[in-house]
Amino acid sequence: MNQANNRRGFLQAGAALAGSLLLPGALAAPGGQRLRLGMIGTGMRGQVLLRELLRRDDVEVAALCDIDPVMLGRALALADKLGKPRPRTFGEDRDPQAYKRMLDSRALDGVIIATPWEWHAPMAVAAMQAKVAVGCEVVAGITLQDHWDVLDTQLSTGTPYMLLENVCYRRDVLAVLRMVRAGVFGELVHLQGGYQHDLRAVKFNSGDPARPYGGGVEFGAKGFSEARWRTDHSVRRNGELYPSHGIGPCAMYTNINRGNRFTRINSFATKARGLHDYIVKEGGANHPNAKASFSLGDVVTTTLATENGETILLQHDTSLPRPYSLGFRVQGTKGLWMDLNHGIHVEGQSKPHQWDEFKAWQDRYEHPLWRKFAAQAEGAGHGGMDFFVIHAFVEALKARAPMPIDIHDAVTWSAITPLSEQSIAQGYQTLDFPDFTRGGWRTRKPIFGFDDRY
Secondary structure: OOHHHHHHHHHHHHHHHHOOOOOOOOOOOOOOOOEEEEEEOOOHHHHHHHHHHHOOOOEEEEEEEOOOHHHHHHHHHHHHHOOOOOOEEEOOOOOOOHHHHHHHOOOOOEEEEOOOHHHHHHHHHHHHHOOOEEEEOOOOOOOHHHHHHHHHHHHHHOOOEEEOOHHHHOHHHHHHHHHHHHOOOOOEEEEEEEEEOOOHHHHOEOOOOOOOOEOOOEOHHHOOOHHHHHHHHHHHOOOOOOOHHHHHHHHHHOOEOOOEOEEEEEEEEOOOOHHHHHHHHHHOOOOHHHHOOOOOOOOEEEEEEEOOOOEEEEEEEOOOOOOOEOOOEEEEOOEEEEOOOOEEEEOOOOOOOOOEEHHHHHHHOOOHHHHHHHHHHOOOOHHHHHHHHHHHHHHHHHHOOOOOOOHHHHHHHHOHHHHHHHHHHOOOOOEEOOOOOOOHHHOOOOOOOOOOOO
8 A cells, every 4th residue: 555545544544533523623633744635626716725725834736637728727827826836637638537537546635626516526426435535615416316425425435525615714704603602692593694696797708718707698618617607507497506605604503413403494586587687788689698598586585494493594696786795694582693784783782772883792702713813814715714614624634533514514505405496396385304414413513613723
């Protein structure tokens, strides 16, 4: 057995043992350990995460895989710019299965998956079967069966899997987590979140690699970057297509899968107008794409019920003109926080019927992760969140500890999408939410956000 296999076996055995522990980091990482990581998908999102990997002294980016030569070239140029050795590359032959050759190289401790959504599940399954730890961009899968397949593969192989949901590490979100655990809001009753983001210039462009956002109304084969693949989901599907930004923090606040679980779900969708109107406005009524038909409702509203009696409301709103907002609201018996107005009201501490500015509360309840790593996170993508999510994956893997956003979190949050599609297709029916922990939620303990490691 070669050195790479020995090290990976060491990491996997440690991860399986650490999975039975209550808190991460109980097993100390060997001094000076350096992980060999690969990346599948070096597009716009992949390059953001790649930069965080290349900045680290405890990571060697050993391999990159992408079937788009433009994006692969940009990723290599980024390594050159940061003075790091060029990784081995796969996919120059445009073979969609090139990632399997990378995994079969037996030279990796872990892999970051940042490809189009439909590839996440098969790539994660292949990586875990090859005993390569997975850090997967959202979402975990497309169909409900995808989610069971990813879950069962992780459980059968013991290979670490983390969903790279960066919003869980947002500065105010983590401060609110500390406030929830300190009882500031009392007993939680209702929460809200979502993905409310004008993506029209993401879903359409001119096809010019130099301008991946906007500048035209092409998509599919004539588009570039996300317009090449993401827009097709708006054509074919109608549901909560991107739930994890909103549900991730809400699930952590309510201890989903760890003493609580989702029990019921339903979804409603409005008519679809925004994407067609954008094509007409930017490309003209005679543009061929003006004839395209879109299934995705402009605003999709999903409601979840939990075992402990909270309700959670999610909204997906990406096809209409609007400023960006995730629309968080955390409401309990003693008060509430809302991110849209940067406001908080706590009974007995706030003036009656008036909002307090959240900044003073955030400073008071600043999470230890931000106290410790704010300087290192400066300049990282999404206001520093991308530093923290990559840091969490790397540190947990080095420590052979449970992933802070683990396989059960990944499939539970991501399965909201196919369930919402089913609800809408069946006339907005309320559905039972599957228990991916198979009863384990009753005894599993929270680990996310308890210390300053990850």
